[in-house]
Amino acid sequence: MADIRAQGGVRAERKAAARARILASAAARLRQEGLDGVAINTVMRDAQLTHGGFYAHFKDKQALVQAALVHALADTRRRWMGRAPDASWPARLERLARRYINPAHRDHPADACALAALTSDAARAGPALQATYAAELTKTLEAIVAPFAEAPEADQARLWDEALAFMALSVGSVALARAVGPGALSDQILRAGRRAAARINTAPKESPR
Amino acid sequence: MADIRAQGGVRAERKAAARARILASAAARLRQEGLDGVAINTVMRDAQLTHGGFYAHFKDKQALVQAALVHALADTRRRWMGRAPDASWPARLERLARRYINPAHRDHPADACALAALTSDAARAGPALQATYAAELTKTLEAIVAPFAEAPEADQARLWDEALAFMALSVGSVALARAVGPGALSDQILRAGRRAAARINTAPKESPR
DNA sequence: TGTACATCAGTGAACGCGCGTTCACTGATGTAC
């Protein structure tokens, strides 16, 4: 009895399921249509509910968007990194670039990385969303360098810088490839971006390679 | 007399001046607040007019946004490229990266490159705006490689690819640096992106350098 | 186990707001003679 109550009961279970549906539909809308695409009416209809009930789950639209952003990125980060170990740092960047900067990722935004979808939205949003965006980007950067945490201290700074530039190029390539619309230019951007991402180099200009 | 009429007369001159004010205010709003920031009421008030008169100048909001995008990019492209000749292709990329990927550019969006401000907006917009965005990006790419049009035919494809990746990284760095909000991470992104942009390399993975 | 009351997720109408667009009107500018 106590156990069953601890599990939540029928009502709590249904509420949790409803919240999960709301979050999933908000996450998809967020990635596909941005902040303005997360209209409460639409999200609730997607989740087979009416809009009035929304406020039993989230304080306001802002809270939903923040939760949806975290949800979406946890999902794509896990799928992106995969399980395959990489032989070297360049091999890792090459593999991650191949899996991120490609036409399928560009063409399916509802399942894609929210960092690439929301650059402009986050730039214009308030500090709260920007902080969430920054925290999620940081988690992603840490996931990129994680397998090389054993590398010498002296190399850590270089890896971090290269991961930063790698993310800027990856996000930039996909965002730009979407912005120009379908066509040859979009494909060219992805090809060039993918190649350059695998060869990113952040040595300061003073020290020639 | 005929000359004065050819110049347009008082009414035509005033109309042209009003149109220029509308366009300038729309271009600033577009860069700072995106497509939704270009509200006709606001833009017309900025231009010292009332909203009803808008349709004497533009067919609809879409036409204004397209014209403002072209206007904004012509301006920033000219300022970005400057007049200084560059000693070499790497020197050109290094100089352009320094002038694009920096805190001042990040922090003054109303005067900044619209390509970086509108990636997400253009990705979700209709084909007409995407075509304009693509055409403006193409003009920018052409301006980047223009001084090296005399280079051997065999090098042209490489220069174009590197210009593509360079733009993806430049736009991505500024867009990402804005998205994370002010702080150390934002500055790190710009520093790493700037260094990597000056060293962009799009050789295919099969041929090691 | 059965009954009476309390809780609260979800419903659906309503609100105020800003948006893009339309439209009858005004009055300075332009044109015809």
Place this chain on the structure above:
DNA sequence: TGTACATCAGTGAACGCGCGTTCACTGATGTAC
């Protein structure tokens, strides 16, 4: 040069629409005895 009419950039009220949020209400679930 002077007068009568035509044009049209700009005004300001009005429209329908979708938005986020509020709120009185419902009815199934949960609790107390």
